[in-house]
Amino acid sequence: MPVTRVTDRPATPLLDTIHIPADLRKLSEHQVKQVAEELRAETISAVSVTGGHLGAGLGVIELTTALHYVFDTPADRIIWDVGHQAYPHKILTGRRDRIRTLRQGGGLSGFTKRSESEYDPFGAAHSSTSISAGLGMAVARDLDGGRNHVIAVIGDGAMSAGMAYEAMNNAGARHERLIVILNDNDMSIAPPVGAMSAYLARLASGKTYLKLRDIGKQLTKSLGPTIDRTVTRAVEHARGFVTGGTLFEELGFYYVGPIDGHNLDHLLPVLKNVRDADFGPILVHVVTQKGKGYGPAEETEDKLHAVAKFDVVTGTQVKAKANAPSYTKVFGESLVKEAAKDEKIVAITAAMPSGTGVDIFEKVYPARTFDVGIAEQHAVTFAAGLATEGYKPFCAIYSTFLQRAYDQVVHDVAIQNLPVRFPIDRAGLVGADGATHAGSFDVAFLGCLPNMTIMAAADEAELVHMVATAAVHDSGPIAFRYPRGEGVGVDLPAEGVPLAIGKGRIVREGSRIALLSLGTRLAECLKAAEDLGALGLSTTVADARFAKPLDIDLVTRLAREHEVLVTVEEGSIGGFGSFVLHALADRGLLDGACRVRSMVLPDVYLDHDKPEALYARCGLDARGIVAKVFEALGREAVRAGTGALRA
Amino acid sequence: MPVTRVTDRPATPLLDTIHIPADLRKLSEHQVKQVAEELRAETISAVSVTGGHLGAGLGVIELTTALHYVFDTPADRIIWDVGHQAYPHKILTGRRDRIRTLRQGGGLSGFTKRSESEYDPFGAAHSSTSISAGLGMAVARDLDGGRNHVIAVIGDGAMSAGMAYEAMNNAGARHERLIVILNDNDMSIAPPVGAMSAYLARLASGKTYLKLRDIGKQLTKSLGPTIDRTVTRAVEHARGFVTGGTLFEELGFYYVGPIDGHNLDHLLPVLKNVRDADFGPILVHVVTQKGKGYGPAEETEDKLHAVAKFDVVTGTQVKAKANAPSYTKVFGESLVKEAAKDEKIVAITAAMPSGTGVDIFEKVYPARTFDVGIAEQHAVTFAAGLATEGYKPFCAIYSTFLQRAYDQVVHDVAIQNLPVRFPIDRAGLVGADGATHAGSFDVAFLGCLPNMTIMAAADEAELVHMVATAAVHDSGPIAFRYPRGEGVGVDLPAEGVPLAIGKGRIVREGSRIALLSLGTRLAECLKAAEDLGALGLSTTVADARFAKPLDIDLVTRLAREHEVLVTVEEGSIGGFGSFVLHALADRGLLDGACRVRSMVLPDVYLDHDKPEALYARCGLDARGIVAKVFEALGREAVRAGTGALRA
Ligand SMILES: [Mg+2]
């Protein structure tokens, strides 16, 4: 079966007439339905070429179309929470011509992005930010005396994050006209969609809405004096129960819904009513299906949440053949092995079981696995609570999402010196997800904390040992970072062996140049050492293994015994390189003959592209490392004839 | 009126017999009431001597007593959220003999602390962590097959934080026996306390509890077939409405309350019922009054939340005479002045209007002031939303609490380069509040972020200029940090003048030694320069003003023209000193004659004590700076006769 054939573009006669949303608004409601169908076909076609997030976008085809039809974008602000469902939005908002560049280097971002379009009033990628941002925009509008609308579209999963609650809690106590659309694609009970409930919702969003409580009072009266105040109040709130929106109402929102998010006959009138209401905030509960309208997505368990390039007819994805297991998988399998030896080991994930490899652990140890939802703050302090009782929690959170739990790491874990283990996946640059997902800062923001131990794996075998190290390190918190993607292909040890805390290793002995690597740049350091050696510069390569505590003996020896010492890492300033510089300065080792340089990620946010391309651009590859060594050696070295490589 | 007289200790015959909670549990319920009275008197007496948090502790006197009477502490875990209400708890749990050392150097912490007592199963100080920690403990207990209880006591204010919601959301979907006590001392409506509601609560917590829904069904039946399914369901949920707990019930908690938290006749039976229930999680809604039982507290608007030493009879506080306005006040007043010139300036606080000085702004510009509650994450992204619409938000959050919003600073502000202003109060060491409140890490965790600009004020006049600088800096985010407490007493400029971005200043010209200060250590640097000068070491002192962007010209000049360059800051490794070292290394300026040293806070959490005492202990005072200079100069300098000071 040929899975790689290029599919024809779908026929999209109406969509072809839409360059910006204003074009859409010229059409009749009947035509809008056809636009939605064409938009779905175009989305599938585009993602089949680029790969990316598919299921979420397909779930909001009708909602996207309806929003741009009913609201006056870009004057009205639509904020897509997370933003990975915004491909159809991009197609409708002037970016269709570039939609097949999604997530490619130089192409469209896989998320909303302010710099990309005036139709993206707020960039996203991490979840649960939209209500806060939207409330800020609504307040600004009212301070300005403006009349535009602000609409935040947020998923049910994103609602589990504390940030969304904080925003609801604040918005509900205020009176700005803010529209929150709860895009609910995960109702555990069969969703009460259909004509009747859509009718109720339309009623609720229309003029009769505000009178429902009065109706409740009337109803109570007619039931007579036998029912007490309890029942009276209950009935007054009855609408909330019909619709399940009581929680939102108690948080101060007007609740509308649930309505069928794939039925434009329901969506359009409700959104119009909501638009024309002169009160707020309003929450519209829209029920959708992830992957809607594309058979292969609807039939797959994950609704084709994120895909590689695929064949449109069959849904078969074109997955690149892996040369080595992913770090994620190595972590998950190693943790399973450690857990077999120690029943106190438990695993925690914040709604990312497969992304973190915790799903591998869960299959073997379901009772020792905890998925707390999109709730990184809670995840970390929950782990801290487990640690106080003698458990050994592995709290697996991506580098960039650990930022969400920074205070919990500081206040609940590090200050109390509790042995929570932090496996940090997606350390360093991540590729197609871009700047929002780059794990650039963890060594800096964790390394400044007393009591923290921080490791970085140079390859997948090292990761196995680091999992074992973390398992036995019970005297305080310990983190270990590793990149997205597959390992370098080294043999995996049968069993992890705990490393000596704070000890690095010499990987290659040399005499004149020293390269001190933290993490998977080690391979590039070794290549650079080859190149330097070929040019007559004998080069030592060391793997620090630990960013903290620093291997002072190793660092001292490297500085004392070499002319040049270069640190290399996949992280920002303020991390490993800074710790080395500080340690050397403290010991007077910067005052001598050794020239020390620190290579870190540049002080800019890097757009999405292949990690290797980005690292090369940053000079964090063998070529860049060699260049840095020559820069440190200076003109004399070049004159001495060892600078040939620079030419 | 003599306000400083030493008050006599209260007579506490029963309390005197209680050394640990087990002693309390030997008493009769009648005696427990007297214990509570004596505990209140002892708390007031102790805080009158030490100062500290008073109102919160007085509000939980009966609750504290009841919890230790009903539960088997320390086997049962009581987690006090925030922990500033835990003084009475400390008195009952073996720490009464040290209670008059609260918050003094070497004395008891003003918060709960694991290292202080086995009765403190989880340390606190930042709010809203208790439910997460408690759920971790409850899960650990169940994994172990244990039978102990876990009780988290959390205030209504702390419930506004997303973290508490994340924990509720997770706990409510699980079935561990976890008891959350909502200590509600801020009901906007008159609290429905009293015998009747306590009776209902006791009922609800007793054996009949689980049958209430059945009763609802019976009731509905008896009303006949005229009422539809809507009303039936409403009545089934009626108990929630009686008590206002529907929100908690929708989050999966069994809700009990509200009950009068000062009436032991209500508290004891309810807590016993809750203790003996074999299901969970349960939320007990307890209504209390902050400052209860102490006239001067009850009569004060802030209920004597935090006090200096005071006279027990009159409540008059002994406040040290200030020599200069506090940085907080200077910030608030400067912002008012800037706001008069620019109507786009708005101020945001996360439930700390007076702590941050935003209350000063609010008095003049109430419509431009936003208190979002304990919700730092939302505060920052709300500010980002305002910034997208052209507003100039000053989002005033303490250094340590800004950790709560780190991802929002990265993802919503810095990546999008939105001009949110971050006034960072409580930068550096803070004194009596200890390690949890120390603002040690902000330069490190913000300085690694591209697009950030970071200033630190050397004195209160500098702060005025930095507020002006932030007001006009509209091209990206900008932060400025300043310490807790009063300024150094310099004259304040009539008007703030924007500083040149990324430019420091030479404060004193010298030739051999250079001291480069960031922040208020500048005064100690100047003292050190005097001492060094007296010893024949001509010393330049510079104020960097900016941690980022770094004044490369200044740093280069200092390194090139001096034998020794020492950076000094009130922050951790990975911050300003690291940026200087990195910049110098990059430019080859560490390879030459200048010896560079970086003085930062040590890699330990420092217990509470006076900031100046702590800084001296860390070597971050004039004496320590001089010592560091001599250490850098080395033995030769000492031999040359300039090392006299070291002796
Ligand atoms: Mg969902």
Ligand SMILES: [Mg+2]
């Ligand atoms: Mg309160």
